Amino acid sequence: MTAMPAKPERKAAMRGGAITSTNFGLSGEHVALLDQMTRAARTEFAGDSERMDKDKWWPEDGFRRLAKLGILGASVPEEHGGAGLDLFSAGLIGQALGRVEASVATSWQSHDNLCVNNIYRNANEAQRRKYLPGLCDGTKVGAIGMTEPTGGSDALGGMKATARREGDHYVLNGTKIYITNGPIADVVLVYAKTAPERGNKGISAFIVEKDFPGYSRSAPFDKMGIRGSPTGQLFFDDCRVPAANLVGAENGGVAVMMSGLDIERAFASMSVLGIAERALELSVDYAKTRQQFGKPIGEFQMVQAKLAEMYVELEAAKLLCYRALAECNDLAEGEGGRGDIHMLTAAAFMKAGETCMRITDEAVQIFGGAGYMRDIEVNRLYRAAKIQEIGGGTKEIRRVIIAKELLRR
Ligand SMILES: Cc1cc2nc3c(=O)[nH]c(=O)nc-3n(C[C@H](O)[C@H](O)[C@H](O)COP(=O)(O)OP(=O)(O)OC[C@H]3O[C@@H](n4cnc5c(N)ncnc54)[C@H](O)[C@@H]3O)c2cc1C
Missing domain, CATH: 2.40.110.10 (Butyryl-CoA Dehydrogenase, subunit A, domain 2)
Structure with missing residues (x-):
């Protein structure tokens, strides 16, 4: 199965990458990429979730399957073996994976963005030629x-x-x-x-x-x-x-690290959105079907209010995350790690993580006792949400960054 859009469609998706900070919606091509990747990832991985969670199991062929989906080296040019997408489109793949399986989204983004994209941006040509092909074809994990x-x-x-x-x-x-x-x-x-x-x-x-x-x-x-x-x-x-x-240069590691951090935070926010979207989707379905007092629980105003608030929180988070990633998309080489973009990406990551935690918490609540059972999907999402407030800089450190930038002005 080839999940990626064919090359001309992919190019169109990249042109759709003309999204800017003043255009907060997704283009038609972006929506198509997001939906297509969600369906493809669901086919490839959804059957594995319970075993992954129960046995802390990573499928031996996990990265080969990601390669089959055409999403390794998502933001690396095709001449180096990558998919040749822009950063924004690559982030949408993260959002799609987050909707389907948070463990896969996490391992994919650490490999693809933190390692592979970082090597592409900072390594010399010989290093790129030596390491990128294997990292992009699923034979090497980063x-x-x-x-x-x-x-x-x-x-x-x-x-x-x-x-x-x-x-x-x-x-x-x-x-x-x-x-x-x-x-x-x-x-x-x-x-x-x-x-x-x-x-x-x-x-x-x-x-x-x-x-x-x-x-x-x-x-x-x-x-x-x-x-x-x-x-x-x-x-x-x-x-x-x-x-x-x-x-990079000896003793120049901080430049490598800092130039990537803003991109990494904006990028990682996208799979967090996906987790929250899935929690809301499951909650709406459950509210329609679970009956108490002779009617679906979705007819009770308190449940309706929860769903409405979850939706509003999620949409607000999306605006900030899309904007931050769109601005990273246009970041010149070596920029980042300071100033407005540093503050904006920390803000997006903070909003995404905390929104995801709140939404998954309410999802468990809507599921009642069933939500407290470990093997149910909303419970997995709730447990997956907590790390989104810790990894890549805790929610406190995100506040430290924002406040520091504000007070520097
Ligand atoms: C599942 C998982 C995957 C990870 N993946 C990676 C990875 O691939 N690569 C990698 O390098 N790292 C990875 N990490 C590490 C992650 O980035 C760190 O755990 C995180 O940055 C927090 O560091 P710490 O755990 O040492 O907590 P600490 O720094 O010890 O923080 C403890 C508490 O103190 C608070 N705190 C600390 N300093 C301040 C301050 N100045 N102001 C206010 N509060 C403060 C923190 O917010 C936190 O609440 C991963 C972590 C986890 C759990």
């Missing part, structure tokens, strides 16, 4: 390793991982934690301090392969939600990384 046991919200200040140059290699030591796809990744973009005494100005980025000597990883953690998406620890014990795998 991850990003930033967080450490001592550095989460303060990822830069708390970073203890080091890399010292020895001839034509760097020797990495340290531990990364809570890394999405970590237990299954073939390629990890890792940050480590090459000049610890220089603080944030002494960080570098490296591409590490799973077979490099001195590299190992944990089994997947037992998480509250998105249990199918494997999250784990990475260990670097005198891990030898060829100097050719340094991404």
Whole structure:
């Protein structure tokens, strides 16, 4: 099955990417892409959700299936093996996956945006040619390793991982934690301090392969939600990384990291919207069918008010998220990590995460006792929603960013 629109339609979707901050609706092509991807992902993955959640199971052929859908390297040009979409259209794929299976959306976006898009934007030509084809055809899984046991919200200040140059290699030591796809990744973009005494100005980025000597990883953690998406620890014990795998300049890692953060937040907001949309859809269906006091619960005004508020919250979140991603779409190379876009993407991510949490909470409430059962879909969505207020910068850190930018003016 080929899920992606044929090339001319894809190009049209990209032209639909002419969405701007003053055009808050989706074009017809964007709507078509979103709907088509939702249907295709549903066919490919929906039957796996219960096993993923129950057994923290990631399908062995999961990334090959994503490749079959034509959505790996979504925003990477076709000459490098990608789908050649613009960032906005790629984000809509995230929204579609969020509607279908939050674990798949999470693993896909960590691979595709945090790792692959980052390598495409920051790596040199030789690195692009070496790593992008496998990452785009489903034979290699990608991850990003930033967080450490001592550095989460303060990822830069708390970073203890080091890399010292020895001839034509760097020797990495340290531990990364809570890394999405970590237990299954073939390629990890890792940050480590090459000049610890220089603080944030002494960080570098490296591409590490799973077979490099001195590299190992944990089994997947037992998480509250998105249990199918494997999250784990990475260990670097005198891990030898060829100097050719340094991404960007030595001690220039913060530029690599910060230039990507705004895009990553705007991008990640999209799958969060998808989760919230699905929770609302399920709630409306249940309100129509569940009978109490001799009529569907959707006839009670208190249930109606919940549904109406969920809808309004969701639509408000969509406006902000679409606008933030549209502005990232037009971001010039190296821009971001400061100013209006930094504040806007933090705002979109904050709104998306908190809206999703509220909507899934109300969805569980509408389902009553049934909603409290772990194996029911709204319960899975509720548990998947919580991480959307934590990962990629917590909801508190999103506020810190916004306030800092406001007070800087
Ligand atoms: C499922 C999952 C997947 C993840 N995937 C990845 C990944 O792929 N790659 C990666 O690098 N990382 C990943 N992370 C890490 C994630 O980004 C961090 O967990 C997150 O940034 C928070 O860091 P922390 O857990 O160390 O919490 P802490 O930083 O210890 O925060 C604890 C609490 O203190 C609050 N706090 C901290 N500082 C401030 C402040 N200045 N003002 C107000 N409140 C503050 C926080 O908001 C939070 O409530 C993942 C995490 C999870 C759970």
